[in-house]
Amino acid sequence: MARKKKPVSEWKVFLVTTLVLLLAAAVNYGYRQWKAYHVHFVRYNAFGIDIPVNYSVHGIDVSHHQDLINWGEVKRMEVEGMRINFTFIKATEGLTKVDRLFRRNWFKAREEGMTRGAYHFFLPTKSGKKQADNFIAQVRLEPGDLPPVLDIEQLYRVNPRDMRIRVKEWLTVIEAYYKVKPIIYTNVDFYDQYLGSDFDGYPLWAAHYLQPHLPRIKRPWIFWQHSESGRVNGINTRVDFNVYNGDSVTFRQLLLD
Numbered sequence: 031m032a033r034k035k036k037p038v039s040e041w042k043v044f045l046v047t048t049l050v051l052l053l054a055a056a057v058n059y060g061y062r063q064w065k066a067y068h069v070h071f072v073r074y075n076a077f078g079i080d081i082p083v084n085y086s087v088h089g090i091d092v093s094h095h096q097d098l099i100n101w102g103e104v105k106r107m108e109v110e111g112m113r114i115n116f117t118f119i120k121a122t123e124g125l126t127k128v129d130r131l132f133r134r135n136w137f138k139a140r141e142e143g144m145t146r147g148a149y150h151f152f153l154p155t156k157s158g159k160k161q162a163d164n165f166i167a168q169v170r171l172e173p174g175d176l177p178p179v180l181d182i183e184q185l186y187r188v189n190p191r192d193m194r195i196r197v198k199e200w201l202t203v204i205e206a207y208y209k210v211k212p213i214i215y216t217n218v219d220f221y222d223q224y225l226g227s228d229f230d231g232y233p234l235w236a237a238h239y240l241q242p243h244l245p246r247i248k249r250p251w252i253f254w255q256h257s258e259s260g261r262v263n264g265i266n267t268r269v270d271f272n273v274y275n276g277d278s279v280t281f282r283q284l285l286l287d
Contacts, residue, residue, distance in 0.1 A: 069243055076109045078261035079271060082254075087274035087281045088112065089253075090260065091149070093120035094131040096267050101135075101142040103264030114262060115281070116145040116274070118179060118235075122164045123151040132168065140172075145285065147176025149215060150200070154188040158199030166207050175286050178204050179213045179235060183220060190224045197225070201232065210286060215255075218247040235272070251275060252284070 071080035081088065092099060104114055117139055120129040132148075139146045150165045152158075169178065180200055185193055197214075204212045215235040216225065235253035238245040245254050252275050260271040274281050 071242070074109055074112055076107075076261070077112070077271070078268075079257045079259060081112060081271065082256060082273055083112075085273035085275070086277055087115045089116035089118070089145075089272045089274065090114055090262060090265075091118035091120075091255070091270045091272060092135060092265070094129050096131075096265050096269055098131070099135060099138070100264035101138045101144060104262055105142040105144055107263040114144075115278075116147065116176065116272075118147045118149050118176065118272075120181075121148040121150060121169050122161075124153040125156050125160050125164055127164075128168050136169075145174065145176065147179060147213075149179035149181045152180055152182045152197065152200065153186065154182070154184070154193040154196060155186050156196070158196035158201075159203050161196075162200045162203035162207075165204065171208055171286055173286055176284065177210045177213050177233070177286065178208055179215050180204070181215045182225075183216055185224065193224065194228055197229070201229075208286075213252070215253075218245050221247060221249075 069082040069084050072083045073080050090104075104117075107113060117135075119132060119135045119139065121132045121136070122128055136146065136148065148165075148169045148171070150161065152161060165178065171178065180197065182193075182197055201212050201214075211232060213233045213235050214221075214225070214229055215237065217237040221229075221234070221236070230249050234247075234249065234251040235255065236245040236247055236251040237255040238247075239256065239258055241256065245251060253272050254275065255270050255272045257271040259268045262269055274284075276284075
C-alpha cells in the first residue's frame, strides 16, 4: 500500500508566501530606486546635447553673454516634441550692475509668450540688503512669472559665515517684497560645502554638468542645470539647459499669481 503524503502545514505555506511577497516588494522597491536615480538621456542633434527625457518641462537661462536673442525663434523651436518651456534671465549683479540686455530679454521673452524668471548674481563681498535693493529696482514680476532667483557660486575669499549672513539678508528682503520664497541657484558642491541645512527651506536650482544620473545632492531640488553647451534657434552662442523636476501642472503652480 502506497504511503500517503503528509499535508503541508499551514505555517509553512504562510512562511513561503510571506517570503515571496517580501522578495517581490524588495525587487519592486529596488527597481523604483534605480529608476529614480537613473536618468535617460537622448541625443538631440538640433539642440547639440543629450537631454534627460525623464522630464517634460525644459528651459534655458541667458544673459548678455548670449548677445541679441530672437525670442520668436526660441519659442517656435520644437524637435520631436522637445521644446523650450521657460527661461531665466540675468537681471542684476552686486550693488549697482544691471545686465545690459536684461530689459530687452525681459520684455521680448514676454512678448513671445515665454515663461520667464529673473536672477541676481550675488557678490558675497557686498551687503545682501543693498544687492536686494538693486534687484528690486530693476525687476517687476508679474503673474505668470517664475519666482526670483539668487545666483551664488563663489566665496570671493569671504568668510563662509559672513557669506551666509548676507545671502540670508538678500533672501529675506526679496521674499518680503515679492511675497514669494526665492530660489537659490548654485552648484551641488558649493551648496554642500558652504550653504547646507541653513538654506534647505528654499527651493534649489542645482547646477551639475556631465552627470549621467541625478544631481549629486541629497536635498530636494526643483530645477537642474544639466548642460552649459546647448544650442537653440535664435541664439548664436551656446546656452545653459535646465529641466524642471515635475510635470506641467506643478510647474504652473510654481508661477506667481
